Amino acid sequence: GAGVSQTPSNKVTEKGKYVELRCDPISGHTALYWYRQSLGQGPEFLIYFQGTGAADDSGLPNDRFFAVRPEGSVSTLKIQRTERGDSAVYLCASSLGAGGPNEQFFGPGTRLTVL
Amino acid sequence: LAKTTQPISMDSYEGQEVNITCSHNNIATNDYITWYQQFPSQGPRFIIQGYKTKVTNEVASLFIPADRKSSTLSLPRVSLSDTAVYYCLVGDLLYSGGYQKVTFGTGTKLQVIP
Numbered sequence A: 001g002a003g004v005s006q007t008p009s010n011k012v013t014e015k016g017k018y019v020e021l022r023c024d025p026i027s028g029h030t031a032l033y034w035y036r037q038s039l040g041q042g043p044e045f046l047i048y049f050q051g052t053g054a055a056d057d058s059g060l061p062n063d064r065f066f067a068v069r070p071e072g073s074v075s076t077l078k079i080q081r082t083e084r085g086d087s088a089v090y091l092c093a094s095s096l097g098a099g100g101p102n103e104q105f106f107g108p109g110t111r112l113t114v115l
Numbered sequence B: 001l002a003k004t005t006q007p008i009s010m011d012s013y014e015g016q017e018v019n020i021t022c023s024h025n026n027i028a029t030n031d032y033i034t035w036y037q038q039f040p041s042q043g044p045r046f047i048i049q050g051y052k053t054k055v056t057n058e059v060a061s062l063f064i065p066a067d068r069k070s071s072t073l074s075l076p077r078v079s080l081s082d083t084a085v086y087y088c089l090v091g092d093l094l095y096s097g098g099y100q101k102v103t104f105g106t107g108t109k110l111q112v113i114p
Helices: none
Strands: A005-007 A010-013 A019-024 A031-037 A044-050 A053-056 A065-068 A075-079 A088-095 A110-114 B009-013 B018-023 B032-038 B045-050 B053-056 B061-064 B070-075 B084-094 B099-102 B108-113
Touching: A005 A088, A010 A019, A019 A088, A019 A110, A031 A075, A044 A065, A044 A075, A075 A088, B009 B018, B018 B084, B018 B108, B032 B061, B045 B053, B045 B061, B045 B070, B070 B084
Parallel strands: A010 A110, B009 B108
Antiparallel strands: A005 A019, A019 A075, A031 A044, A031 A088, A044 A053, A065 A075, A088 A110, B018 B070, B032 B045, B032 B084, B053 B061, B061 B070, B084 B099, B084 B108
């Protein structure tokens, strides 16, 4: 079956610009996560959605970062006024969201480069 | 969140068994231990998860001692395609919604040598 997909796979932008990164989770998965991964580091948690609501956004680094999931499926991570330090791979994951241990299925990521 | 410590890198020859140990001294009662594998340019992939004692699946085994302050991922007879970064995670688990907030460390970079 289809896994988690992310678009675009690569995004190059200039400092100060606005970008949107899209995540399509596995069908039926109610939980969705965004992570950011810098070179040589493990993924860093950004935000978690259960359904349409952001249940935990404690990982968002500042108010330039925002994410939505209006219909409880596709999610968009939005970054305003991009900075060079935002350059990283942005990973999306989804899980069933039901009770019990939940395996997170990751997408391939979007590589963001801010020039 | 419980912090984890694991070796930065390991080398192994093809066909050997590889054991990667992770320390998590501050693991909480509700925490599960989960291992993920990540190949270059891909997202992490779930390998195995456990709470205590031993768990085995078709890919690996996970050994967790009684005090749960450490765990060991065992990969039998590794091949070149097992070259990847392996992450040990401990997560707070809220069953009512299945939310598992986890923290990835830097992982262990396993290099399998022919």
